[in-house]
Amino acid sequence: xxxxxxxxxxxxxxxxxxxxxxxxxxxxxxxxxxxxxxxxxxxxxxxxxxxxxxxxxxxxxxxxxxxxxxxxxxxxxxxxxxxxxxxxxxxxxxxxxxxxxxxxxxxxxxxxxxxxxxxxxxxxxxxxxxxxxxxxxxxxxxxxxxxxxxxxxxxxxxxxxxxxxxxxxxxxxxxxxxxxxxxxxxxxxxxxxxxxxxxxxxxxxxxxxxxxxxxxxxxxxxxxxxxxxxxxxxxxxxxxxxx
DNA sequence: GCGACAG
DNA sequence: ATCTTGTCGC
Numbered sequence: 261x262x263x264x265x266x267x268x269x270x271x272x273x274x275x276x277x278x279x280x281x282x283x284x285x286x287x288x289x290x291x292x293x294x295x296x297x298x299x300x301x302x303x304x305x306x307x308x309x310x311x312x313x314x315x316x317x318x319x320x321x322x323x324x325x326x327x328x329x330x331x332x333x334x335x336x337x338x339x340x341x342x343x344x345x346x347x348x349x350x351x352x353x354x355x356x357x358x359x360x361x362x363x364x365x366x367x368x369x370x371x372x373x374x375x376x377x378x379x380x381x382x383x384x385x386x387x388x389x390x391x392x393x394x395x396x397x398x399x400x401x402x403x404x405x406x407x408x409x410x411x412x413x414x415x416x417x418x419x420x421x422x423x424x425x426x427x428x429x430x431x432x433x434x435x436x437x438x439x440x441x442x443x444x445x446x447x448x449x450x451x452x453x454x455x456x457x458x459x460x461x462x463x464x465x466x467x468x469x470x471x472x473x474x475x476x477x478x479x480x481x482x483x484x485x486x487x488x489x490x491x492x493x494x495x496x497x498x499x500x501x502x503x
Numbered sequence: 504g505c506g507a508c509a510g
Numbered sequence: 511a512t513c514t515t516g517t518c519g520c
Contacts, residue, residue, distance in 0.1 A: 305511080306512065308512060309512095346509090347508095348507085348508040351509055388510080402509085404510085405510090447509085509511105
């Protein structure tokens with residue numbers, strides 16, 4: 261597993277973070293991929309109170325599900341302090357270090373990661389999903405609940421899996437897709453080591469009848485449950501691993 | 504210049 | 511993301 265440590269550290273400034281994104285965006289490769297035997301959903305849950313300016317405590321969850329059943333097979337959790345603020349366009353630097361810690365606790369390396377955020381549908385073609393995939397050398401797909409810098413040309417039909425291309429500077433960088441009939445669409449884009457067609461096909465395997473794909477739903481729930489546990493214990497317990 | 508801005 | 515119960519609608 262080829263790790264990129266520069267992407268797993270917290271940058272000293274937003275400027276340096278953006279510079280790293282511009283540099284590493286060139287290393288993202290979108291290649292065809294068959295539907296994998298498992299998908300690993302990633303999500304973070306944040307503590308109510310921040311420690312200082314934009315310093316917050318959070319829990320990251322990685323949940324691997326089997327296809328096509330979508331049954332969970334493994335869950336890993338990592339918690340800790342996050343010293344990088346939320347800056348639109350720099351989400352990867354805030355979430356990926358802790359997400360990676362959770363992923364590396366899994367007994368089995370993920371086949372494909374489904375990250376709660378954008379892939380290449382990003383101003384510098386390097387959203388959090390691309391960031392996570394490249395940092396760990398694992399195929400990744402981004403799935404966000406709202407568009408960021410992209411636009412849709414046409415309306416999206418109401419039926420399940422209806423989709424429309426997402427455009428960014430005359431380029432199709434992802435798709436808005438309805439994971440179930442009647443629900444609002446989500447916004448998917450390839451992250452790393454997965455091309456557009458493969459990402460769409462894999463996304464279609466992740467619907468459990470809700471708006472949010474099952475791997476991310478389970479990760480969201482797992483992170484939320486863990487946060488609830490930790491919120492009732494001393495702050496030091498949020499350090500992971502414990503001293 | 505102004506506003507908008509994944510989680 | 512997070513603070514939060516009941517409630518409107520299919």
